[in-house]
Amino acid sequence: MPLPAARPRLTVAVTGLNATDSPGPGVAVIRALRESPDFDLRIIGLSYEALEPGIYLRELVDRTYQLPYPSAGTAALLERLRYVREQEDVAVLIPNFDAELYNFIKLAPELRALGIQTFLPTLAQLEARDKLNLPAFGAAHGLRVPPGRLLHAVAEVAGAAEALGWPLVLKGRYYDAAVVHSLAQAEQAFLRLSGLWGVPLIAQQYVAGQEINIAGLGDGHGRALSAVPMRKLTITDKGKAWAGITLEDEALLALARRFAEATRWRGGFELEIMRTPGDELFIMEINPRFPAWIYLTAAAGQNQPAALLRLALGLPVPLMDGYAVGKMFVRYAWDLITDHTQFQQAAALGEL
Known part of the structure; x- marks a missing residue:
């Protein structure tokens, strides 16, 4: 043999x-x-x-x-x-x-x-989905994005809160966020986040609902070759998923496909979604790379990093259809x- x-x-x-x-x-x-x-x-x-x-x-x-x-x-x-x-x-x-x-x-x-x-997004793609440009991006492509404002100084916090209401979400340029319920909290959070990440910060209207993330892979020509949605089951004090479960939901998959088509996204991406009690889907952030929970996609049957490796080498990658629903991850420390x-x-x- x-x-x-x-x-x-x-x-x-x-x-x-x-x-x-x-x-x-x-x-x-x-x-x-x-x-x-x-x-x-x-x-x-x-x-x-x-x-x-x-x-x-x-x-x-x-x-x-x-x-x-x-x-x-x-x-x-x-x-x-x-x-x-x-x-x-x-x-x-x-x-x-x-x-x-x-x-x-x-x-x-x-x-x-x-x-x-x-196999990376272009600079134009990277900038279009940036937190600073997210409201304009949503408006341009008919995607629901919470209203937001850029903050360059702590004195601008009060005006943002008046326009967007309480509670308010303050976000760092690249990472980190805080939900604040008063002006004193907001000013303290501004000083902390700007000290870590610089300015501007992003003030975003708070949206209540269920947190869902979608990991995807765009081929650079308008197709999402893979999309796997996950609902957070446990989060850390930094808002990071510590446990999650894959979902079967055509509306979430359609949203990922719309994003890839609108941007002609090239490479891995993550959509951070808030689903309201009224079943509206708001895009809270668009991360221009794979998330930390990306191994769940491989465990569920759509190995996105392995597919990206093939794309980088110029090898064909078929459209991935179907994944294990109810597949869970639980992160641990040792x-x-x-x-x-x-x-x-x-x-x-x-x-x-």
């Missing part, structure tokens, strides 16, 4: 290894990639800090290199990635943080010249034990 053909060896680099109480998507993306039947993968982790837990998950990550923070700019990032490419035969790179996407998108032609493929010499190496040398 002939032996089965060996899967081709492929090296993939992944960011977002901070698997904490507000986790990055990287570890979940890697778990999903490891289940791809198409390739024998070597995974290179790209970190920003030496204490990102994904660095030390040796069964998932073969080697890790530290990157400069996004604020260092594209030149510093490209120099570091050139070094990584000299050490590792990286064929595909999958970024997973909002704040780093601008630099990676700008560098896409240079990365291709190095032999590194990506103590990952490593040796101090590994931490010292990661901190001092920027690689492990």
Whole structure:
């Protein structure tokens, strides 16, 4: 009997290894990639800090290199990635943080010249769905988005509350949010969020209802190749899903398809939805990458990270139809034990 053909060896680099109480998507993306039947993968982790837990998950990550923070700019990032490419035969790179996407998108032609493929949204797509532009985006495409205002100074909070009402949602430029019920709370939240993420902040009208998230994958030509909705069962104090369950709901799938068609979205995305008691669907945020719960899509039968890997390589990806409804995830915390010499190496040398 002939032996089965060996899967081709492929090296993939992944960011977002901070698997904490507000986790990055990287570890979940890697778990999903490891289940791809198409390739024998070597995974290179790209970190920003030496204490990102994904660095030390040796069964998932073969080697890790530290990157400069996004604020260092594209030149510093490209120099570091050139070094990584000299050490590792990286064929595909999958970024997973909002704040780093601008630099990676700008560098896409240079990365291709190095032999590194990506599958990312365009800068125009990235900016159109930005929190700062979300109300205009919703109006342009007939999508329900809560009214909002940009806040550049704490003195503008009172005016926003008068226009939008209490309670009010204040959101950081990239991450973090607070629901506030009074002017004193709002001013305190403004100072905290602006200190972390700068200005402007976004003041958004509060919408009561059921929180639902949709993970999707756009082919860049107007099709959502995959869409899996999930209802949050438990959330952290930062609003992150700690448990969730897949849903069967055609209205949610249709919304994901409308988003992909309207934007011709390229790559992974997440729609954060609020379903009101009147069954209206409001888009609260549009995240331009896979969410931290993305492994649930693979467990439910639509492995979106593995499909994105094929897209980056120019391989065909069929439209994914059907997934396991009622599939749950429950996140947990545990103590990952490593040796101090590994931490010292990661901190001092920027690689492990």
